[in-house]
Amino acid sequence: MRLDKYLKVSRLIKRRTVANDACDAGRVMVNDKVVKASYDVKLGDVIEISFGNKSVKVKVTMIADSTKKEDAKEMFEYL
Template sequence: MRLDKFLKVTRIIKRRTIAKELADNGNIQINNEEKKSSYSVKAGDVLDIKYFNKNIKIRVKEVPSENLRKEDIENYIEVLSS
């Protein structure tokens, strides 16, 4: 799943266009490397997101195959720091 879609589906960022813009402007690192919005997210990836004045660090447990309900999100991501 593309990075921008993953961020929207897991509700880390509410709009895919904002997720795409953040990634393409170098505000998202995956495993300590800047990645673009087209990067294919994999289980085990660690995302470091600079979003406004916050840094959010997340580990991907599993990549969802579709949109998630709010109560299912914790099965797919682990928030390391926010």
């Protein structure tokens, strides 16, 4: 699954276009490397997103094409 879609489905970022813009700006890193929105997310990847002065670091635990709001939290775990 593409990184921008994963960020939207897991609800780490609200909209896919915002996720795409964040990737283009270099604010999203996977396994300590800056990646593009087209990066293919795999189980076990560590994603770090920089939001202004704070950053969020999560580990991918599940990949699904769509989820309910309650189940989205199971797609990752905070580090």
